[in-house]
Amino acid sequence: MFCCLMPAQALHAQMSATSPSGAWEEWFFGQRRYGLGYIPDDALAKAVAQRDAGSRVTKSSFAASLVTAEPRSITEGRWFSFGPTGINSTLNDLVSGRVNSLAVDPQNPATLYLAAAGGGVWKSTNRGGRWVPLTDQLPSLASGAVAVDPFSGDIWYGTGELNFCRDCYYGAGVYRSSDGGKNWSRINPDNFLSSPTSVIVFDSQKPGTIFIGRSSALWRSTDGGANWEVVLRGTVTDFALNPANSSIAYAALGYFSGSPENGIYRSTDGGASWTRLAGGLPEQSTMGRIALTVASSSPTTLYALIANASDFKLNGLYRSLNGGNSWSRLGSLSADVLTEDGAGQGAFNLCLETDPRDAGVIYAGGSDLWKSSDFGANWQSLSLAAGLHEDPHEIVFDPSDQQTFYLIGDSGIWRSADGGRSFTNLNQSLAITQFQGVGLHPTNPNLAVGGTQDNGTALYRGGLLWDQGRPGDSGAAFFDSGDPQVIYTVARYLSVRRSDDGGETFHLAATGLDPSDRVLFYPPFLPDPNEAGVLYLGTYRLWQSRDRGENWVPLSGDLTAGTGMISALAVSRTSSQTLYAGTSDGLVQVSTDGGINWFRFETPNFPNRYVTSIAADPRGPERMVVGVSGFGTGHVFRTEDYGASWEDLSRNLPDVPVNAVLLDTISPDTIYLGTDIGVFALQSDGNWAPMQDGLPNAIVLGLSQNATTGLLAAATHGRGVFAIATAEPAMTAPRFGAAVNAASLDAVSLAPGMGASLFGANLAAKATAAGQSPLPTTLEETSLLINDVAAPLFFVSPAQINFQVPFELSGPLLEMRLRNSRGEAVMHVPWRNASPGIYQNNGSGIILHGSGALVSESAPARSGEELVMYASGLGAVEPAVVSGETAPFSPLARTPVSPVIRVGGVATETRFSGLAPGFVGLYQVKFVVPQGVAGTATVSLEMNGVESNTVLVTVLP
Numbered sequence: 001m002f003c004c005l006m007p008a009q010a011l012h013a014q015m016s017a018t019s020p021s022g023a024w025e026e027w028f029f030g031q032r033r034y035g036l037g038y039i040p041d042d043a044l045a046k047a048v049a050q051r052d053a054g055s056r057v058t059k060s061s062f063a064a065s066l067v068t069a070e071p072r073s074i075t076e077g078r079w080f081s082f083g084p085t086g087i088n089s090t091l092n093d094l095v096s097g098r099v100n101s102l103a104v105d106p107q108n109p110a111t112l113y114l115a116a117a118g119g120g121v122w123k124s125t126n127r128g129g130r131w132v133p134l135t136d137q138l139p140s141l142a143s144g145a146v147a148v149d150p151f152s153g154d155i156w157y158g159t160g161e162l163n164f165c166r167d168c169y170y171g172a173g174v175y176r177s178s179d180g181g182k183n184w185s186r187i188n189p190d191n192f193l194s195s196p197t198s199v200i201v202f203d204s205q206k207p208g209t210i211f212i213g214r215s216s217a218l219w220r221s222t223d224g225g226a227n228w229e230v231v232l233r234g235t236v237t238d239f240a241l242n243p244a245n246s247s248i249a250y251a252a253l254g255y256f257s258g259s260p261e262n263g264i265y266r267s268t269d270g271g272a273s274w275t276r277l278a279g280g281l282p283e284q285s286t287m288g289r290i291a292l293t294v295a296s297s298s299p300t301t302l303y304a305l306i307a308n309a310s311d312f313k314l315n316g317l318y319r320s321l322n323g324g325n326s327w328s329r330l331g332s333l334s335a336d337v338l339t340e341d342g343a344g345q346g347a348f349n350l351c352l353e354t355d356p357r358d359a360g361v362i363y364a365g366g367s368d369l370w371k372s373s374d375f376g377a378n379w380q381s382l383s384l385a386a387g388l389h390e391d392p393h394e395i396v397f398d399p400s401d402q403q404t405f406y407l408i409g410d411s412g413i414w415r416s417a418d419g420g421r422s423f424t425n426l427n428q429s430l431a432i433t434q435f436q437g438v439g440l441h442p443t444n445p446n447l448a449v450g451g452t453q454d455n456g457t458a459l460y461r462g463g464l465l466w467d468q469g470r471p472g473d474s475g476a477a478f479f480d481s482g483d484p485q486v487i488y489t490v491a492r493y494l495s496v497r498r499s500d501d502g503g504e505t506f507h508l509a510a511t512g513l514d515p516s517d518r519v520l521f522y523p524p525f526l527p528d529p530n531e532a533g534v535l536y537l538g539t540y541r542l543w544q545s546r547d548r549g550e551n552w553v554p555l556s557g558d559l560t561a562g563t564g565m566i567s568a569l570a571v572s573r574t575s576s577q578t579l580y581a582g583t584s585d586g587l588v589q590v591s592t593d594g595g596i597n598w599f600r601f602e603t604p605n606f607p608n609r610y611v612t613s614i615a616a617d618p619r620g621p622e623r624m625v626v627g628v629s630g631f632g633t634g635h636v637f638r639t640e641d642y643g644a645s646w647e648d649l650s651r652n653l654p655d656v657p658v659n660a661v662l663l664d665t666i667s668p669d670t671i672y673l674g675t676d677i678g679v680f681a682l683q684s685d686g687n688w689a690p691m692q693d694g695l696p697n698a699i700v701l702g703l704s705q706n707a708t709t710g711l712l713a714a715a716t717h718g719r720g721v722f723a724i725a726t727a728e729p730a731m732t733a734p735r736f737g738a739a740v741n742a743a744s745l746d747a748v749s750l751a752p753g754m755g756a757s758l759f760g761a762n763l764a765a766k767a768t769a770a771g772q773s774p775l776p777t778t779l780e781e782t783s784l785l786i787n788d789v790a791a792p793l794f795f796v797s798p799a800q801i802n803f804q805v806p807f808e809l810s811g812p813l814l815e816m817r818l819r820n821s822r823g824e825a826v827m828h829v830p831w832r833n834a835s836p837g838i839y840q841n842n843g844s845g846i847i848l849h850g851s852g853a854l855v856s857e858s859a860p861a862r863s864g865e866e867l868v869m870y871a872s873g874l875g876a877v878e879p880a881v882v883s884g885e886t887a888p889f890s891p892l893a894r895t896p897v898s899p900v901i902r903v904g905g906v907a908t909e910t911r912f913s914g915l916a917p918g919f920v921g922l923y924q925v926k927f928v929v930p931q932g933v934a935g936t937a938t939v940s941l942e943m944n945g946v947e948s949n950t951v952l953v954t955v956l957p
Contacts (some may be wrong), residue, residue: 023444029166031567031584031629032657032676033611040631041193045172047656047677048139048697051690080695080738080745080759082448082713082721083464086427087455090468092389093425095411095455097432099720100143100161102396102408106150106204109400110905113155113181114413115143118169118699119432121157123181123593125938126905128406128415128426132843132938132950133719134181136696139677141718142169152209152224154178156187158197162215162237164256164289164347164391164523167434167453167717169699170194174212176225180936188228191219199239203247203270211271213239218251220271232274234238234261237350238292242323244299246270250324254290256347259307262287268326280327282315283304291352297360299323299713303354303376305364307338307346314338314346317364317376330376338366340390347408353395355419356402363420365392369407371420382420391454410454427590428465429950433458435715436522437660437702439478445709445736445827449477449487449503450702450721451522457489458713459503460721462830464746469503475522482532486548490525496537509549517541518560520584524569528617530576538566542581542595555595561585570614570624578621582611588626590642599642606646607633613661617668625649625671627658636673637663653680653688659700665707672712674700679714695722695743709827710761711737723747725759725799733823736760739816741803743872744837744949750786750805750814751835753883754873754923755794758784758801767797773920775804775884782820792884792920804921806883807876834875836899836941836948845869845939845951860954863931866911867953871923874899876945877914887915887922899925900942903953904933929955 033039040046086094098117105111112124113134120135120143125531135141140159147156160171173192186192188452195215203209213236213916220231234253242248249267251274253259263284265274281287281304288309295301306315314335318327338346345367353362360375368383369392382391389411398404404417412427422725432452441447446462451474458466458474473492480486487499489506494517498509517539528534535545542556559566564585572578579591581598586608589600609628617623625638626646634650635658655675660674671682672691676699680688695714702715710726725737737759738747750756764782775792777783784801785792787809794802801818811831818825839846847855847866855861877893887893896916912926925941934957941948 020742028383029168029613033630034584035586035608035630036632039170039194043194043631043656044170044676045139045365047654048172050654051677064072068481073461077491078745079691079714079724080720080740080747081431081464082460082723082747083101083324083431084433084458084460084466084720085429085464087433087452087458087466087468089389089411089456089471091471092411092461093550094427094465095389095468096427096432097406097409097455098432098453099394099413099432100163100393101145102394102406102413103146103148103155104396104398104406105148105153106399108155109398112406113146113148114408114430115146115157116141116432116718116828117161117163118142118167118434118716119717120696121146121155121181122432123938124654126902128413129905130902130940130947130950131429132952133431133696134177135175135184136719138175138184139697140169140170140172141696141698142171142196144171145200145213147200147202149202150204151202152178153593155181157184158200158212158214160194160196160215162196162198162235163349168196169656169717171196174200182936187225188219191228197539199237200903201239201241203241203246206270209246211239211249211272213237213251218271230330231267231271232265234259237289240292240294242294242299243296248323249649250292250294250302252290252292252304254266254288254306256289256307256309256312258282258285260290262309264290264292264304264324265641265686275367277327279325280329281318281319285309286315288315289347289350289725291350293352293354295354297354297358301354301359303352303362305349305350305352305366308344309334312338312344312347314366319376332377332893333364333370333372333379337368337370340367349391349393351392351394353405354653356397361419363395363405365395365409367391368419369395380634380901388414388423416788429947431464431550431720432718433720435701435721436475437477438704438715438721438904440474440704440706440711440713440810441479441484441708442481442710443484445711445738446704446829447479448704448713449479449489450715451475451477453717457487457497457503457506458708462747462749464748467503469499470497470506476525478527480532480548481527481529488525488527488535488549490537492521493519493523494537494539496525496549509545511550512552513537513543514539514554518563518565520565521670524566526569526571528571528576529573530571534576536569536571536579538569538581540565541595541780542569542579544595555579556591556598558591559583559587559598561587568611568614568626570616572616572621573618573770575621578616580614580616580624582614582626584610586628586922588614592621592642601642601644603643603646606637606643606649609633612657615663615671617663618780619668624661625661627661629657629659631655631657635675636671649682649686651687653878660703662703662705662712665705666710674702674703674714676700679703686694691724694724708735709737710735726761734760734762734818734820734825736816736818736825738825739827739829741835741837741873743870746837746949748873749823749830749832749835749838750809751873751875752805752807752809753875753877753881753915754805754835756803756805758803758816758818759799760818760825762798762799763801763818764796764820767795773884774882775920777884778819782818785817785819786814788943794920804883807880808883808952832944832946834943834946835873836943836946837872838939838941838948838951839870839872840949840951845953847939847951847953855953857954860956861929862956863933864928865929866926867926867929869901869927869939869941871925871941871948872921874913874925875925881915884920886920887917889917892917895923897944901925901927902938902940903927903930904937904941904955906930906933
C-alpha cells in the first residue's frame, strides 16, 4: 500500500537521505549501497556461489521413513515452513504477498506461472487452485517477469524487480527452464547481471525472437537466446507487439522521475530500429512511468497510461487509433487511479490492458483497478465493488477463455470470469509474504507475530494460514514479556500500535513522538529484555516509553553524523542502563547510564557501513555483536570493551549484507546471521556454516528465538517464515520446537493415526528406534503423552521424536507432554479429524507403479494407470486399528470417506484409501492417472476439506 508510493532511485544511483525520496528508499536500497556508493554487478550470484563453494555442512535427509536418524548439529538441521500459505485479511479475504508477473502457458492454459516479488516463480496446473515453488534455489528470488515460449514451452524468468519501490530487490540475471521448472540455466550471463527485469515477450509469429526489457535497455535475440543485442536504451517499463504484424513493436521507456529517454517508441522492422512517437502525447519531460497496451481486436488501437515524473500522480490516459501516429488524451479517468492518501502511486504500480474481444473495454490499474466499457468515456472502480486489495500490478487474460482474466498485485492473485463483476481468490498455498521481522511468543510455540509489506501485522496461531491483526504495512512486531496478550508493532515511521487482546484489535500508542524527526520507514523498535512494558524506538534520537507505549520521551540528542537515522538498537540483557544504537551513516554509540550520556570510539577496523543489527551479549554489558549492510568490507563485528576495539568475525562469510544478528539464548557463543542469501551459524572453528537445508534462497530480514522451546525462526522477505529446532547439549531440561506432519514436514494440526515428528532439544538421551510392532510408548526413558494418552514411538533422539498420534484422541486442542530423565516439556497443538500430507523426496511424491517401482522421470506414469501414493494424516479407519499396531492385510482398514485426488489440477478416480497393510500409521491411496495430463504434473490430496502439500509426478504424454 502506502509503503511503496515513493520509489527508489536506479540501482547504482546514490541518493541523499535528506532528499524527498530518501527516507523511503534508505531502509532497503540505501543501506546496501551505503559506503561503497553502489551495489556491485552480479553481487547476489557471486555471493551464492561463494557460499556454495565454501565450507558446507552435510545435509541430513528427512526421508519418508519414520525411523530416520536426527540431525547431528544445528547447522545440519532442516528448516520447515511456518507459513503463511495465506493470511486471513480483515479487509480482503485471503492475501499472500506481492506478485509482479503472471504467464499463462499458451499450450496448456490451465498451467500458470507466477513471479512473486521476493518469492520466485510458482506453478499451478489447475488455474491457480494450488501452487508449488520452482526457483527456491536460484541465486535470486526477486522477480521481475516470467513468460512461456509459445513454441518450445520453455519457461523464462527475469530476476530483479523494476517497480522503483523501497524494497524492490536487485536480481541475478535471466533464467530458462526446459523441463517445467525443475532445472534452470542462466541466459546471457555476461550482460544480464543485477539490473531488474520488467518484461519478457516472445514473438508468436517468429520462432526464436525474444525481447527482454530491463532497467537500462531493451534487448533482442533472434536465435532463441543464443545471441543478444541492445536495440533501445532506457528504462523499459512496458513492451507490446502488433498481434497482426509482429514486425511492428512498441516500447515504453518510463523511468519514474523522468529521463531524456522517456517516451513511447515504435519499430516497424521487428525491433531493429526505433522512433519516438509524439503527436498528442504529453511533454516528454513530464513523463514518468508508462504502461502500454495494443488492442488485440484492433491492432491499430493503442492505449498508454502515464504517470507524472514530478509527483507520480496521473499525467493521463492516451489513445491512438492509427498505430501511434497521433494520440488523444481521454480526460474522464479519475486521478484517484494513481493516488492514495493524497500521494502519487504511479511510479510503483501501473498497469493497463484491453479486453481481447473489444478494444473499447479498458482496464487500468494503479492504487485500485478501474474499468471502462466505452472507450474510456466512463469508468467504474472494480476494487471497491469486488472488495479487492489495493495496488494491482498486472492484468493477464486467459488465451483459451477471453472473458477470463487474472489480476495480480501487492496481496497476491485473483481471477475473474465475468469481466470483473466478481473475483475468485487464488492465494491459498502461496507462501510469498514479505516479512520485515518475526516475534515468537515467550512460551507458546504455536503463537508468533510478524510485520509484513502491505499485508499487515500477521498472527501465527498454529496453522499455515495466519490471521491479520491489522492491515497495511508493518515493521517490527513482538509480544510483551510480562503479558503475552499484549502485542506491539510499528506500522511505518512513528505509527506505533498496541493490542491488548492477543492481536484481535490494535490502537495507536505514540503519544509524545515527534512526527518531524528524521526516521526510517521501518524504524528500529524493541522491548527492554529486563523490564516488561518498557519500549525503545529510534529516529535520529532514542525514544523510550515506560508505560507500554502510552507515552514517549526522548532519551538522547542526535546519535547520527547529522543526516542519518538510527537503524539498530539493543538493550543489555544484564543491565537496562546499557543501551546500544547503530546508525544508517555507520556509527555505533553506547550509553551506560540509561541514555543520558553516549560515547563512541573511532576505530579503524570498523567500516563505514549502514548498521543493521546489534546483539547484546548476556555475559556482560561491554560485549556486543554488530552486523552491517553493504559490500566490500566485513559484515559482522564483535567488541568486548564497549566498542573501543572490534574483531572482524566475517572470515569465510560471503560478501553479502547482514540484516540480522542473534546470539543463541542458551549458548551466546553460537551466533546466527540473517543475510540476503539465507542464514549462517558461527561454528566452533570460527568459520560460518550456511544453514540452508529446507530454506529457500530468500532475503532473511529478521531472526527470533524462543528461549523456552529453542525454536529459531527466520523472517524472509518473500517466502514467509521458516523455523528450525536448535539443539543445545548443555541444557538439561527438554524443550519443544514444533510438531509436523511426517510426510509433508509442515507444521499443521495433528489427526488420529497420523505419523508425526516432534523437533526440539534434549528430547531423549540418545537416538533409538523401535524394534517391531506393537510400537512401545517409552524409548530411552522418553515418553510422550497427548491428552494423557501415551503415543506410540517409532524413534527418539535428542533433537527429534517420530510418533503416531493415537486414534482415540479428539480436539480441538491437544496437550503434548514429554517426559524423560531430564525433566518435562509441555506444548499445545490443534487437532483435526484429518490433516493430510503426502510423502515426498525433493518435491517428487513417493508414488509407485502397480509393480512396486517408484514413478520417476526414467519410469514415468501413463494416462489411465493405477498408482499407489503414500501419505499421513488421513484420520480414522474402519475397521478400527489399535494405535501402535500394524494394519491388517484382511480386512483392509479403510478411511470412511475417500480423499479427493487431483493430478495436474484434474480430480481423478480414487480406488482405495486406508492404512498400508503391515505398517504402522502409514496410509496408502490408489488412484488413476486422468486422461490429458502429461509431463511434470502436480499431485494433491484433499481429505474432509483439508488440503495436503503438493508434490510432483512425471506422466508420459
